[in-house]
Amino acid sequence: MNANELTIAEARDALAGGELSAVDLTMACLTAIDAGTPLNAFVHATPEIALDQARAADARRGADAGALNGIPLGIKDLFCTKGVASQAASNILKGFKPEYESTVTSKLFEAGAVMLGKLNMDEFAMGSSNETSCYGDAVNPWKVDDRRLTPGGSSGGSAAAVAADLCLGATGTDTGGSIRQPAAFTGIVGIKPTYGRVSRWGIVAFASSLDQAGPMTKSVRDAAILLGAMAGHDPKDSTSADIPVPDFEAALTGDIRGRKIGIPREYRMEGMPAEIEALWARGREMLADAGAEIVDISLPHTKYALPAYYVIAPAEASSNLARYDGVRYGHRARLGQGDGIVDMYEKTRAEGFGKEVQRRVMIGTYVLSAGFYDAYYNRARKVRALIKRDFDEAFAAGVDAILTPATPSSAFGLGEMAEADPVAMYLNDVFTVTVNLAGLPGISVPVGLDAKGLPLGLQLIGRPWDEAGLLNHAHVLERAAGFVEKPRKWW
Structure with missing residues (x-):
């Protein structure tokens, strides 16, 4: 196994044990990025910054090193990075290099992370397929025929980079599903935290009452580690919540016995593919086998x-x-x-x-x-309040988490939908937008492959501020599904 194929947790242990240096790990990722050019995932590579940060991480190694010391990450182009192009994939920001660092990237650097570069995305995060970018389309590393497939959007570059092992993890943002949908399309894990859990300061705004940053990773454990470093109160963001950040990784006990999992009847959409329905049923069985109680719920305003x-x-x-x-x-x-x-x-x-x-x-x-x-x-706005009330009532009735499909299909071909019918493209968000409207945490976990051999994910929705419980439910689902498939390297 090449070093760039490690998870964050594996690399952390190898770095701490002296089996691997941060410089070697970073070089492995930079080599993979060079080879991964056809994916168009990295749009502003920063190898000099990465190697400087890796050398500093190696010098820092020891008890005082941060939680992400020496871990190479990709940063979505929506995050302002000091002195590095931050264009939000738009020509209108061409040449813009901020004089300041976003709170999220500042926190990641304080934790010892290494920035490999900036990642492709839909322009201003508006899109579900990464086809609106001024850099051109990002490409899904999964390939089953002669088509180039979408990695999803808007965090398409982040999803493609993580799935192809160009980096160990990446930052994404989610306004209506832009972390969870691309995670499902590429067979990785993506979590959107509760609105206010992660600072929005220094992230180029799309829709301020909906935007939330989160991690995109190879495993649920990695998502817990990365979210722990990203989360926390920020006085510079008026919507940031002054709530303590728990140890998300420690919450991964794998025990969900007696927990109630809600299955919303309104998510059984007309015309839902049989494969998605079967995957959802399998997810219910896996959580029930782990000791959870499965209950039908209603979210009438969906x-x-x-x-x-x-x-x-x-x-x-x-x-x-x-x-x-x-x-x-x-x-x-x-x-x-x-x-x-x-x-x-x-x-x-x-x-x-x-x-x-x-x-x-x-x-x-x-x-x-x-x-x-x-x-x-x-x-x-009134409908939004009713959607939030639906969730509040479900949680008040004792539901701990809600299980739904993550997407209405697996990844589709680039160019198949965007120009033909923008409204059809919007339907990709059908299972994810409710979570943003209600300000809740949601996570996409890869659970299986469809008949074509493309990854499919399931979504878990959690109580407000209960990312710890949500991650534990996701950890159980991940373990039961045993999804280990990776895209065959064609690039």
Whole structure:
């Protein structure tokens, strides 16, 4: 096994025991990144920074070393990294190199992590297939025919990099499923924490009341380790919760006897593929075999989640993206003689934003306009409150976690859906958006392969602030499923 194929937990133990140096581990990842160019996962490689951080980690080795000392990670291009291009995969931020570090990356570096580079993503995190990126499509390392498959979105580069062993773990962000859906498509683990658990400071905003950063890893244990380093109160983020961070790894006891797992009847969607239904049934059996009690629950407002999400998220996006005007940073359009400041705004935004971002900004501006604010935005906010109440009632009735499919299908081919029907693409979020609307933690765990040989995942949804319990349930599911398949190397 090459060093880059290790999990974070395995590498941590090898580094601590002196069997491996951080420099050797980092070099193995950098070599894999060079070989992995066809995946288009890393879009800004930072080998000099990585090797400097690895040497520092080797010098630091010992009792005082951080929880991630010497662990090489990939960072989604949405996280601002000081002096390193941070474009959110958009041409409008071309050339932008922040003078500051996001809270999440600061915390990771304090824990001793090594940054290999920045990862591909959908532009401003708007997409479910990584096809809206100014860097071009990220490609799923899983391949079963002559097609190039999507790694999912928006954290597609993160998912592809982890699945292909280009890095040991990666950061992602999740606004409507952007960690969990790509994790399911690539056979890895991805957790979206409770809203407010991880600081949003220094992360380029999409929809501020929905965005949440989280880890994407090769195992549930790795997710627990990485989340522990990322989480915590941040006074710079007004939505960050001042709640102690438990030891997530210590919570992985593997014991869920007597726990109640809810199965929401509304998630049995019309036309759901038989393979997804069978996988869900298998997940229920695995948790029951581990001693959990499986109970049917109702989340009656689920059917309104997608329309509510696609009003709220674009509304917040149109507000957040108003700052990109060509004045202070990033791209500025060339102006003709006689052009004024309004012309500059219009030309800059037309050139800098891609089609999907333009579409969502226009939708958002429309639903926030004077004549439609109450009809769309306010109504969507009320629906959101009802969706949250559904979950609150389920948890109040004693449910500890909720099991659902993660995606309505396995990975599809690049170019098969994006241009044809953007609304069909939005349906990829059908099982995940409720979790963001309710601010809950959710995790995707790889459980099996479909008939074509592509990975499928199941989603577990937890109580607010109970990532520890959620990770333990996921750990049990992971162990019972025994998913060890990896993509065959074709790149």
